[in-house]
Amino acid sequence: MKTWKLGFVICVWFVFMVGSCLCRFVVEDISLKVTSPEDIKGIYECALANFGVPSYGGTLRGVVKYQKENHESCNTFNDVSFKSKKPGDLPVFLLADRGDCYFAYKAWNAQNAGAAAIIVSDDTDRLLTMDLPKDDPNTTYLENLTITSVFITYSLGASIKKALEKEDQVFVTLDWTEALPHPDERVEYEFWTNSNDECGLKCDDQLNFVKNFKGVAQILEKKGHTQFTPHYITWYCPVEYKSSTKCKSQCINHGRYCAPDPEEDFSKGYTGKQVVVQNLIQACFYKVANEGGKSWLWWDYVTDFSTQCRMKDQKYTQECAEKVITSLGVDSKKIDECVGDIEADTENAVLKAEQDAQIGSGTRGDVTIQPTLIINNRQYRGRLDKKAVLKAICSGFKETTEPALCLSNDLETNECQINNGGCWIDKVANITACKDTFRGTVCECPIVNGVKYVGDGFTHCEAARCQVNNGGCWAGSKDGRNYTACVDGQTNGCSCPSGFKGDGVTSCEDIDECKEKKACQCSKCKCKNTWGSYECSCAAGLIYLKEHDICISTKDVNTRDGWGFGSIFFGLIAIGIVGYVLYKYRVRRYMDSEIRAIMAQYMPLDNEVPVPVTRSHGDI
Template structure:
């Protein structure tokens, strides 16, 4: 929360608010508090208020009991504390460090204490005054390095209470306190109502980055809570108005719509270049209408999808922040553009806009909620959330807003499956023929990211296009290229050797995603020879020659199919001579082969079998008389 002086300075620099708005803003300043109870020593038993720091992570719904420590050196905490985690507790109780206010940013004090091992920080006020909220420092390179890394709670305490703690510590007494956030978040019923004051501008530095990252990361939780009826979420947008005396000035005309009634600062702080403030107001109004129209069809959670995708697809940084890009995002989520246009109305008309007028009235704080003066601001059950805008920290704060035993399952486990891809494919690209989708569910909600299928990579923006590339791409839906089959013939614009694009095959023309047959006959690119006639076919052509001529495609020429009688006689003589020569050679070869084999067989047999003359002179052993065979 900014102070009234800082707020006044901001308004004066923009000259977009009147004195009435300034006074109401300062009058509506509210400090969110938690209670501190002193548990030890017994002589100090008491209860005190503390102002919750607007950074770090307050333990909404919980409490912390710890021993208080006041450093001997560096009581302001503006420099890193000496030693290795000097505040790390040696006892079961954690250490709560007491630091003096002054000399440097609140957040820097808490960061240095966290690095030294502190579990929480109490900052002692330096003067007697009503409690204020310790805010993050203004955007700077130094602050960007540590503010987002603070993960412990902190609070500002009154000067008199701080002095009593210091006196007890000087006496070496064990001072034990309890920081209690259980009643910091009201829980009036079984439903938590919360609102986020945000902006569609993405060119405002760390604050814009913080809110865009939060919306993207918290989307999954928000939609589960909304669909289950556990929460009621409402987005809001801050606008200013231009005093009547300045409505015709170039500054007001570039930053306002509806004749100066609703304005936003120029994104680049330069009226002569880039986007203008009225571009931001117009998109803010469009996002309000997206929520209203989606809510009418009981799909209020679609706001999270639209805003997340708009930041990704229609970024100012990429020069895509436009009405056309916004409508493309709406179409991807099935939002009725005509109804949204009707809700927006005419930004040039000299009339009040119903939605934006309500937004300006809601900026002024009522009851327990202060005025909204900075972005982003989260309000839960009409109490401003304190701490960094981070997924788990905010979820815990929302869950603390439920009555005991009425909290939904998401508050018990953060391991979620959002199943956002089941509805309209999450607004992502898909190929229904090949059953391929770029939608992927994560614990933070769905992301639109071109997939990898069976080793084949797809690339594109994930929202409107994904195309296969690399080896094997033609095996999946023909690589996204054109393909068609006719008359039993199939042609494709996808080639495995071409790893990047789609090219129509020979005989077709087009961009590779749609190919049409080339009529070679009409384009006079075929059958140009004399006596030729051309007939176009799908993917090719046929040429015929007149009479009995034969068409030769390579030479695009016709030749005679029948030669002269002498030519045929000469051809017959040559063929007959060739046939006779072949037959004679075959007979000669067969005779020589038979003779050679007969001689070889005879030679082999003579080595193993006696000749007929030898057989007649020998008496077989088996035929000798028995007595001869027994004598020597």
């Protein structure tokens, strides 16, 4: 048994290699801000634990406590309570040292003593991800472990302890607001899971999560707020193990795709090969459903399969899977084609893509923990809790684009209710520029009853209703001209523009200025009505002057223009000559005075007193 386990560890190691590159595990972190005392004030990185309930999109502020007599938090705090003693007190963050017991057990003891968070200090200056214990026989407490848990470097831990020894109060803020990217109005997330239901606490957690999160996930997916993709981890056997019977019992396609034995006992129960096949069926189910525009059906399939086809009930079979597929109305033939021949010595396109996807890219590391949730290409850290995961997804939306589901009072606090979020407000009209978002507020001038307000959103906003549906007023276009009866600055009402008449709401009719004798009234003028205006002209040889409403001869214009141009031209020449003479005179006087001053320094002139020379410190 031990030899095979070692062999399988090699399989796991091999899958996370690309050429000669070993797997890359990325420690997901958030910022830890020390606000007091002054000598350690600053922003530091801290690593998120893979247990507890994180607060993605939010912050948590507290005061740090350290217990020397139980500094590793490996014992219960029977005589100590970290609960707030009176309303308004900050919650307590317990600082604990690494060593002697599981990380999760440290957090459990801190939680039972009333701490709001535990900060574990390493014994070196590095960051790592605190994971769930793998060999702890007592794991029942993990189901109720909700405390926030983070990991810090030895240096930061030592600085905090030193401040506490001086009886300084250490105030810390844990900040998740930028833990996940939030570039746009859609969140992409992946769930790396397994069809196996006999792998202990982690299998139980992921099955419970899928059942509890299904409704929320399907709502988000159907409305286009998210793009969800399930994934399945597989391994492959090294060449020297392919011919072994145990490798064949754990793999398909000649050792290319493998999974560990569910019970880790090869003499009974289901095999890893059966797990790989079920994983492949689930992956193909998603592929076919997604191609049919119903990707959310994956959630129904997985929950139904985990209920109807459990290993414990000896129903973990392809026949049971077939029944579930048929009940959901998905074409089983397409799924069979996707699954292909599991005995063939060829690659399977779906599982090959899954293995490739396990290798991280960009800011995302390799997937080495199962189950793993990835949101906007960053790995989620913490318990697979419905509310906590929904918070994480909501923090992945760009501000003001979050679905209403993310802005419920159960998930976040509406900061607009506190001092209006620091934004502009018209208390008389009850209009505000404050917009609540999942991570805080945005000050943005609003649109109220079709009226758009413009401004900086902080100090002022003013009505610009014409930008939205034309303010409910008439508008028209003809002959390349556009007119509107909406006037910016007016909060209501519509007025037909000049050249039109009507109520301004339903219609504005063109006024015939020519017919009503409102234009071109001179004796030699000719009037032509246009849409919204008019044009005046004169007979041949005459030019119309609009400002005087008169037709004049082109000769008069040329004569007047000629005299006018000539006068301006010669006037400019005269001014230029006078200016040049004055310039030459001033330059000549200036040069004479400069030359006389220089000569006086070396050869005094008659009736001149020598001028002393002053040197600066930079002179040679």
